[in-house]
Amino acid sequence: xxxxxxxxxxxxxxxxxxxxxxxxxxxxxxxxxxxxxxxxxxxxxxxxxxxxxxxxxxxxxxxxxxxxxxxxxxxxxxxxxxxxxxxxxxxxxxxxxxxxxxxxxxxxxxxx
Amino acid sequence: xxxxxxxxxxxxxxxxxxxxxxxxxxxxxxxxxxxxxxxxxxxxxxxxxxxxxxxxxxxxxxxxxxxxxxxxxxxxxxxxxxxxxxxxxxxxxxxxxxxxxxxxxxxxxxxxxxx
Numbered sequence: 341x342x343x344x345x346x347x348x349x350x351x352x353x354x355x356x357x358x359x360x361x362x363x364x365x366x367x368x369x370x371x372x373x374x375x376x377x378x379x380x381x382x383x384x385x386x387x388x389x390x391x392x393x394x395x396x397x398x399x400x401x402x403x404x405x406x407x408x409x410x411x412x413x414x415x416x417x418x419x420x421x422x423x424x425x426x427x428x429x430x431x432x433x434x435x436x437x438x439x440x441x442x443x444x445x446x447x448x449x450x451x452x
Numbered sequence: 453x454x455x456x457x458x459x460x461x462x463x464x465x466x467x468x469x470x471x472x473x474x475x476x477x478x479x480x481x482x483x484x485x486x487x488x489x490x491x492x493x494x495x496x497x498x499x500x501x502x503x504x505x506x507x508x509x510x511x512x513x514x515x516x517x518x519x520x521x522x523x524x525x526x527x528x529x530x531x532x533x534x535x536x537x538x539x540x541x542x543x544x545x546x547x548x549x550x551x552x553x554x555x556x557x558x559x560x561x562x563x564x565x566x567x
Contacts, residue, residue, distance in 0.1 A: 381554070388557040388558065388559055388560055389554075389557055391554050391555050400555060401555065434501075436553070439512065440514040440515060440516075441501040442501065443499040443500070443501070444498065445498050446498050
């Protein structure tokens with residue numbers, strides 16, 4: 341199975357600060373169809389995961405544009421440009437290029 | 453408006469079969485390209501993809517659990533089911549269903565395996 345390694349595991353930020361989360365894959369996530377099936381999710385406390393980013397860099401419907409995704413191959417980054425209080429929770433990356441789908445271990449964002 | 457809702461027994465004993473239902477509205481699983489997945493999350497841990505079924509009835513399983521999983525759908529294409537046989541304490545988790553590509557999730561149902 342593809343292993344997704346997220347760093348850091350815990351991130352503490354002040355309101356307005358910009359932060360980045362890394363997701364490194366054990367294999368390239370570039371599919372033979374030319375797509376890279378890398379997603380980012382936010383799980384707020386007590387809630388279901390919410391998709392933020394799909395196909396590396398595409399913003400999900402209704403997701404604020406302070407969220408952005410980038411990367412290729414095995415290295416990917418989620419950036420939050422100006423953290424807001426509602427951004428606290430656990431962020432997960434997920435890959436769907438290789439079966440079975442796998443998730444990273446999560447990055448917990450705390451607000452200082 | 454797309455909504456999904458999971459339902460299940462809440463608690464069951466080890467060695468029993470867990471039966472889960474995902475009831476959804478706002479889309480039809482008969483639409484080409486549509487997929488519904490099952491994912492679970494033990495308390496305080498990350499997410500694990502379990503299985504999926506698509507509009508054509510094709511089924512996909514996580515190999516680590518494949519021998520114990522069965523995913524199916526109803527003929528009206530408004531419900532998807534998951535069965536897990538021979539459960540044990542390690543199957544205690546919140547179980548989610550999600551519409552692919554994971555843009556809509558249910559609220560989750562908590563399942564506890566305990567004697």
